[in-house]
Amino acid sequence: MRVAVLPGDGIGPEITRETVNLLEEIVRLFQRNIEIQYGQIGGAAIDEEGTPLPKATLQLCRTSDAVLLGAVGGPKWDGQPGHLRPEAGLLALRKELGLYANLRPITVFAGLEGASPLKGELLQDVDMVIVRELTGGLYFGTPKERRRSGQEWEAVDTLHYTEAEIERILRLGFEMARQRRRLLTSVDKANVLETSRLWRETAERLALEYPDVTLNHLLVDNAAMQLIKCPSRFDVIVTENMFGDILSDEAAMITGSIGMLPSASLSETGPGLYEPIHGSAPDIAGQNKANPLAMFLSVAMMLRQTAGWAREADAIQSAIESVLAEGWRTEDLGEPGTARLTTSEMGAKV
Amino acid sequence: MRVAVLPGDGIGPEITRETVNLLEEIVRLFQRNIEIQYGQIGGAAIDEEGTPLPKATLQLCRTSDAVLLGAVGGPKWDGQPGHLRPEAGLLALRKELGLYANLRPITVFAGLEGASPLKGELLQDVDMVIVRELTGGLYFGTPKERRRSGQEWEAVDTLHYTEAEIERILRLGFEMARQRRRLLTSVDKANVLETSRLWRETAERLALEYPDVTLNHLLVDNAAMQLIKCPSRFDVIVTENMFGDILSDEAAMITGSIGMLPSASLSETGPGLYEPIHGSAPDIAGQNKANPLAMFLSVAMMLRQTAGWAREADAIQSAIESVLAEGWRTEDLGEPGTARLTTSEMGAKV
Numbered sequence: 001m002r003v004a005v006l007p008g009d010g011i012g013p014e015i016t017r018e019t020v021n022l023l024e025e026i027v028r029l030f031q032r033n034i035e036i037q038y039g040q041i042g043g044a045a046i047d048e049e050g051t052p053l054p055k056a057t058l059q060l061c062r063t064s065d066a067v068l069l070g071a072v073g074g075p076k077w078d079g080q081p082g083h084l085r086p087e088a089g090l091l092a093l094r095k096e097l098g099l100y101a102n103l104r105p106i107t108v109f110a111g112l113e114g115a116s117p118l119k120g121e122l123l124q125d126v127d128m129v130i131v132r133e134l135t136g137g138l139y140f141g142t143p144k145e146r147r148r149s150g151q152e153w154e155a156v157d158t159l160h161y162t163e164a165e166i167e168r169i170l171r172l173g174f175e176m177a178r179q180r181r182r183l184l185t186s187v188d189k190a191n192v193l194e195t196s197r198l199w200r201e202t203a204e205r206l207a208l209e210y211p212d213v214t215l216n217h218l219l220v221d222n223a224a225m226q227l228i229k230c231p232s233r234f235d236v237i238v239t240e241n242m243f244g245d246i247l248s249d250e251a252a253m254i255t256g257s258i259g260m261l262p263s264a265s266l267s268e269t270g271p272g273l274y275e276p277i278h279g280s281a282p283d284i285a286g287q288n289k290a291n292p293l294a295m296f297l298s299v300a301m302m303l304r305q306t307a308g309w310a311r312e313a314d315a316i317q318s319a320i321e322s323v324l325a326e327g328w329r330t331e332d333l334g335e336p337g338t339a340r341l342t343t344s345e346m347g348a349k350v
Numbered sequence: 351m352r353v354a355v356l357p358g359d360g361i362g363p364e365i366t367r368e369t370v371n372l373l374e375e376i377v378r379l380f381q382r383n384i385e386i387q388y389g390q391i392g393g394a395a396i397d398e399e400g401t402p403l404p405k406a407t408l409q410l411c412r413t414s415d416a417v418l419l420g421a422v423g424g425p426k427w428d429g430q431p432g433h434l435r436p437e438a439g440l441l442a443l444r445k446e447l448g449l450y451a452n453l454r455p456i457t458v459f460a461g462l463e464g465a466s467p468l469k470g471e472l473l474q475d476v477d478m479v480i481v482r483e484l485t486g487g488l489y490f491g492t493p494k495e496r497r498r499s500g501q502e503w504e505a506v507d508t509l510h511y512t513e514a515e516i517e518r519i520l521r522l523g524f525e526m527a528r529q530r531r532r533l534l535t536s537v538d539k540a541n542v543l544e545t546s547r548l549w550r551e552t553a554e555r556l557a558l559e560y561p562d563v564t565l566n567h568l569l570v571d572n573a574a575m576q577l578i579k580c581p582s583r584f585d586v587i588v589t590e591n592m593f594g595d596i597l598s599d600e601a602a603m604i605t606g607s608i609g610m611l612p613s614a615s616l617s618e619t620g621p622g623l624y625e626p627i628h629g630s631a632p633d634i635a636g637q638n639k640a641n642p643l644a645m646f647l648s649v650a651m652m653l654r655q656t657a658g659w660a661r662e663a664d665a666i667q668s669a670i671e672s673v674l675a676e677g678w679r680t681e682d683l684g685e686p687g688t689a690r691l692t693t694s695e696m697g698a699k700v
């Protein structure tokens with residue numbers, strides 16, 4: 001397997017270092033052939049090459065079987081115009097690779113319930129996947145610009161979806177629900193948005209093909225409430241790009257395990273991209289404090305989904321569970337009575 | 351004071367009935383002159399007049415000092431095209447009256463902490479106001495349509511803001527922060543949206559005029575997390591229409607008092623509109639179970655802001671506090687050891 005590794009910004013490089021060690025351990029233990037090649041993205045790429053997604057990086061990703069990303073972004077580049085910001089590199093990569101589906105499994109790890117802001121009883125049986133559309137909607141629609149209107153400025157972004165884009169992501173939602181508890185919650189704002197009305201109708205139409213899956217619709221404002229009120233009621237949530245961005249971060253925080261959650265972004269035929277849900281955390285970058293486990297779990301997702309190596313993925317997952325069960329924690333997970341590890345110590349333990 | 355009362359749909363009529371009783375009690379106790387006139391809106395107006403905002407209703411509102419609204423919407427009208435849905439009536443009313451600022455105070459009521467999904471210690475000192483832009487953004491931008499693109503459908507909504515619209519709502523945010531704890535959190539998605547970048551720059555520019563207010567920026571996905579992680583850190587949150595819709599519902603749920611929270615929608619010079627944050631709750635409509643307290647508190651906001659009658663507003667607020675302190679609850683607030691009241695019983699108690 002050829003893996004393109006893009007460390008990125010902030011804590012990205014330090015968690016990537018541990019992740020590559022982990023991959024090398026997998027190679028050694030399971031006699032696998034994994035070829036790693038590094039590429040630049042985000043702020044680091046802006047600094048060195050003047051663009052957040054250099055051509056060489058895109059080329060590397062296209063010719064790899066999977067992409068493993070740390071994180072992008074930081075205050076250093078906040079003043080830049082839109083196309084020269086670190087995030088533009090990630091957005092362009094998503095678009096170029098056709099990564100239309102972002103899968104975010106939201107689970108609570110045994111022993112970490114205490115870190116959740118929610119009452120303990122609400123966390124029982126929380127096990128959902130958020131399926132977020134990733135290459136359409138407000139992120140990519142045009143016009144997307146600032147313009148002069150008489151004496152003053154105005155700005156516009158465009159929320160655009162074709163029926164085919166909607167159908168593709170909804171279908172994935174139905175398929176995933178079929179593999180799980182057969183409950184699909186489609187989130188939209190159909191009482192206000194035209195795109196949401198097309199979304200909801202398409203969901204209704206597809207539901208006829210999936211009689212074994214129960215389809216519910218929730219308005220996005222209500223979804224933001226229900227996620228907190230009763231997170232265990234959800235199995236698979238499917239939604240458009242911006243709603244998915246907001247709701248998946250909210251859901252991740254609920255678990256208390258935001259430093260623990262991986263994600264996969266998949267295309268129809270090309271390489272998938274695997275990355276932690278958390279960001280580049282510039283405030284703790286370079287301090288050897290960051291939690292590498294979300295990126296480790298992203299590797300597990302990669303080995304399972306792209307390579308089909310379930311045994312290797314299971315090994316990573318159970319190593320992480322053992323380390324947590326023994327009471328080891330990184331700083332973000334710290335509770336009284338647990339031992340704090342640095343990024344590299346946690347990497348070594350796993 | 352002339353008040354236009356629009357009961358609307360679902361539980362709207364039953365909570366409005368109690369609210370009008372309350373207003374009549376205020377008239378009696380404080381010798382005030384309050385003239386009430388009813389208007390139709392939402393699904394009820396569609397059924398009777400074929401449009402969710404009849405001309406007569408708009409005219410009534412325009413010539414009143416304030417508008418008091420129950421709630422609109424319900425599954426009965428879900429199949430309708432956009433402009434014939436109950437919500438279109440509320441949206442048109444907001445637009446026609448120029449109600450650009452939606453104020454949602456988020457507080458935890460003594461005795462109701464148990465109903466929150468959050469751990470008790472996180473609720474201490476929660477006291478914020480969400481200032482949501484209400485007449486711009488994705489709700490009203492054009493094009494907003496479904497159209498044919500070759501063989502398939504596509505749909506588009508437009509997120510549009512002028513600098514003047516942004517400045518107006520931000521300025522209100524700064525002014526409100528000045529009256530409170532002097533902390534303003536502006537929520538945007540400046541790493542992706544052009545409108546958000548204009549928003550953020552405008553906030554930075556205005557901040558120079560408000561050196562006594564501390565301005566913070568949060569990305570909307572991060573805001574959805576921070577609201578749960580540490581709700582007490584917020585004083586005034588200001589944000590655009592759709593983000594405000596999502597975040598204010600999330601924040602309301604956090605308090606455990608979603609049935610308790612009022613809102614005010616203000617224009618530059620005309621009448622304000624006062625309504626509960628909660629919706630029309632079609633599932634319990636007509637059962638005399640709904641909690642009327644959010645609409646009562648909306649009346650208190652109306653008396654304070656539109657009429658300047660602080661004594662009357664205080665009287666409503668302390669009546670509600672006493673009733674809660676005595677252990678009376680409606681069904682939505684029920685905890686063990688409290689007595690359940692119907693809508694009309696709760697109205698009578700207050």
Ligand SMILES: CC(C)[C@H](C(=O)O)[C@@H](O)C(=O)O
Nearest residue numbers: 073087090091245541542571
């Ligand atoms: C970094 C940013 C552009 C990105 C997004 O909004 O998609 C991030 O928040 C995410 O969720 O992956």
Ligand SMILES: CC(C)[C@H](C(=O)O)[C@@H](O)C(=O)O
Nearest residue numbers: 191192221423437440441595
């Ligand atoms: C009913 C609906 C159109 C409305 C909105 O989205 O603004 C509601 O959710 C609200 O928050 O007042």
